[in-house]
Ligand SMILES: Nc1nc2c(ncn2[C@@H]2O[C@H](COP(=O)(O)OP(=O)(O)OP(=O)(O)O)[C@@H](O)[C@H]2O)c(=O)[nH]1
């Protein structure tokens with residue numbers, strides 16, 4: 001792959017669609033547009049032009065825009081063709097571009113990768129953009145918007161700046177250590193700030209779990225004995241027939257999941273095989289899968305259709321939060337609430353469902369509704385932030401006898417922060433990060 005290639009791709013979604021956007025990036029973008037449209041349109045303004053192949057046959061009329069580098073999405077010369085989103089139309093224009101000298105189809109994430117390499121976005125912003133594209137709930141959108149628009153990067157950069165400043169002050173102190181008239185108090189203010197910085201990073205890190213739940217969804221696993229009504233509950237909440245429901249115990253074997261939107265948060269709800277002693281090999285495997293899902297759950301909904309004095313036996317080994325749900329409330333005339341249950345529901349009548357959702361909602365992160373969501377969203381961030389913290393801690397622990405060792409720890413802390421935004425040492429990460437994107441992004 002040469003970075004001087006000009007790349008092109010369909011950047012809008014699935015076809016057919018009202019409008020399809022084909023994007024180009026690279027030095028031949030301008031000549032490609034000229035070849036297709038017969039002339040060079042004005043910069044950054046939409047021009048309605050006919051798009052023709054090399055034989056002069058019209059392929060479509062469309063809006064054509066050119067964005068000269070470096071002030072473009074990728075930092076290179078870019079162009080956009082907004083054409084009709086019919087499959088054949090798009091195919092014809094893409095085929096015509098492919099015949100042109102120096103042009104080739106883009107790989108997944110290649111536009112964003114070029115934007116990163118040209119300094120238009122840092123890694124945190126790139127990851128935020130990937131999240132923004134797939135965001136389905138309001139909280140996912142807010143988190144990704146904050147990240148992709150540079151809010152989080154700004155925070156990390158400000159921390160890196162404080163580390164650099166501290167190192168500079170230490171260097172100054174080292175250089176002038178022999179001179180009596182340099183006040184030693186310069187460094188003491190620095191250590192005060194490093195103490196504060198460490199605490200700020202730790203506070204930020206305490207949001208890792210919330211960030212992961214917002215981004216990936218709260219994992220809620222429905223478990224219980226066969227025929228408790230687990231699949232029925234999943235279908236009811238999903239409002240469609242996702243799982244097979246029969247009166248035969250042991251119906252569900254594979255773990256199924258649906259994504260729900262609860263108060264703007266993503267909730268991933270899992271239906272599992274009923275738990276019981278069984279000789280059936282397939283059912284045994286289903287039960288193993290149930291236990292695996294439970295191990296990753298943020299919350300377990302433990303269902304039972306009968307009064308169950310020994311709920312805990314079903315979830316042995318799981319020590320996270322549990323909501324005990326008594327099902328099929330329509331089938332008996334016993335008084336509410338059921339003993340030994342937190343909630344009583346019926347998917348027939350809908351009774352108790354709102355209360356159950358309230359309960360689930362209480363396990364969502366408690367985030368300020370109005371403010372920006374500046375939370376770490378990935379292990380990659382958390383690991384590097386924790387490393388930065390550990391280096392600051394180490395610097396603080398050395399004490400003022402070893403200024404040069406302290407400076408080195410602060411340098412390593414800055415490097416760890418730089419790895420989050422991609423300012424240093426991330427070449428090997430790029431393939432992983434950009435492969436998250438689809439083609440055209
Ligand atoms: N009356 C009534 N029947 C229910 C209710 N919920 C589930 N059922 C019935 O209970 C039976 C078992 O329901 P499922 O949803 O398949 O139960 P399950 O827990 O998924 O069962 P397995 O997958 O076999 O472990 C079905 O016949 C459902 O129609 C309810 O709220 N009221």
Ligand SMILES: [K+]
Nearest residue numbers: 227246248251
């Ligand atoms: K069943």
Ligand SMILES: [Mg+2]
Nearest residue numbers: 230231251252
């Ligand atoms: Mg089932």
